[in-house]
Amino acid sequence: MKEYKLENSANYMLLEIPAQSENESFVRVVVAAFAARLDPTLEEINELKTAVSEAVTNGILHAYDYGKGVIRIFVSVDNQHLSVEVHDFGKGIADIARAREPLYTEKPELERSGMGFTIMENFMDDLLVESKPGQGTVVKMLKIFGKTAEINH
Amino acid sequence: MQVQLIRRKKNLIVRLKGELDHHTADIFRHSVEKELKKKGNQNLIINVTGLTFMDSSGIGVILGRYKQVKDKGGQVAICGLDKHHQRILQLGGLLNIIPVFGNESQALINLK
Ligand SMILES: Nc1ncnc2c1ncn2[C@@H]1O[C@H](COP(=O)(O)OP(=O)(O)OP(=O)(O)O)[C@@H](O)[C@H]1O
Numbered sequence A: 001m002k003e004y005k006l007e008n009s010a011n012y013m014l015l016e017i018p019a020q021s022e023n024e025s026f027v028r029v030v031v032a033a034f035a036a037r038l039d040p041t042l043e044e045i046n047e048l049k050t051a052v053s054e055a056v057t058n059g060i061l062h063a064y065d066y067g068k069g070v071i072r073i074f075v076s077v078d079n080q081h082l083s084v085e086v087h088d089f090g091k092g093i094a095d096i097a098r099a100r101e102p103l104y105t106e107k108p109e110l111e112r113s114g115m116g117f118t119i120m121e122n123f124m125d126d127l128l129v130e131s132k133p134g135q136g137t138v139v140k141m142l143k144i145f146g147k148t149a150e151i152n153h
Numbered sequence B: 001m002q003v004q005l006i007r008r009k010k011n012l013i014v015r016l017k018g019e020l021d022h023h024t025a026d027i028f029r030h031s032v033e034k035e036l037k038k039k040g041n042q043n044l045i046i047n048v049t050g051l052t053f054m055d056s057s058g059i060g061v062i063l064g065r066y067k068q069v070k071d072k073g074g075q076v077a078i079c080g081l082d083k084h085h086q087r088i089l090q091l092g093g094l095l096n097i098i099p100v101f102g103n104e105s106q107a108l109i110n111l112k
């Protein structure tokens, strides 16, 4: 789960933060800044920031259950394709299909809505979740920039 | 995120400014919760014009306040939604239960 396949990436960045909620905003801004080279529309940037926020927040909120841990964010770019991987090394997800269902949340008492994965799916072009209970979770997302421009052309 | 609370008779207006995420949702939750406990039957108008970011944390915290207000017989309205934030609340099903208005005065006129 720690393979980033760096040799295949035209360009990339790797970021590690402790799993603390105050870092959520920072990560969104960094990933958005990295994506600036793709000449994104405001809508694309908003979608990217929200999806990244969902994945990072899940790592902070669910993976370590308030214990200590790190989140690693790997972003790579290849032409108009931006790939974002969010890794944690926490408790993992036993039933990924159930976790991805809209409205499923294990923390309703914290006013979570269970919409994180649904938002990632809607705002990105592809979403892959890999997890091993006790070892951690990787969320891989792909976003293709400039799609609407191509269609209009 | 900054939270500004304004009273208009039985209506509580809350203006949100900045980023609404997991880290900041509690600021919104606590300040509104505290204010709603002060009086009985009242409405809540959530003005999101000043929001520069929102994720699923917004769905959860708005739904939580909706339940709180509803339990006491009040109504909730949202105003100042942009397209992106509207999509997020729509996905969460909130726009089926909470009316959206262009601005605060339109919300005030429409709430009983
Ligand atoms: N990194 C993770 N580690 C462990 N469990 C996770 C992780 N990410 C998600 N989950 C599990 O998947 C469930 C669904 O996640 P999702 O993001 O869709 O909703 P949520 O986080 O519960 O609520 P919301 O994102 O709407 O605030 C979570 O409640 C949790 O049980």
Ligand SMILES: [Mg+2]
Pocket: A054, A057, A058, A115, A116, A117, B056
């Ligand atoms: Mg989530």
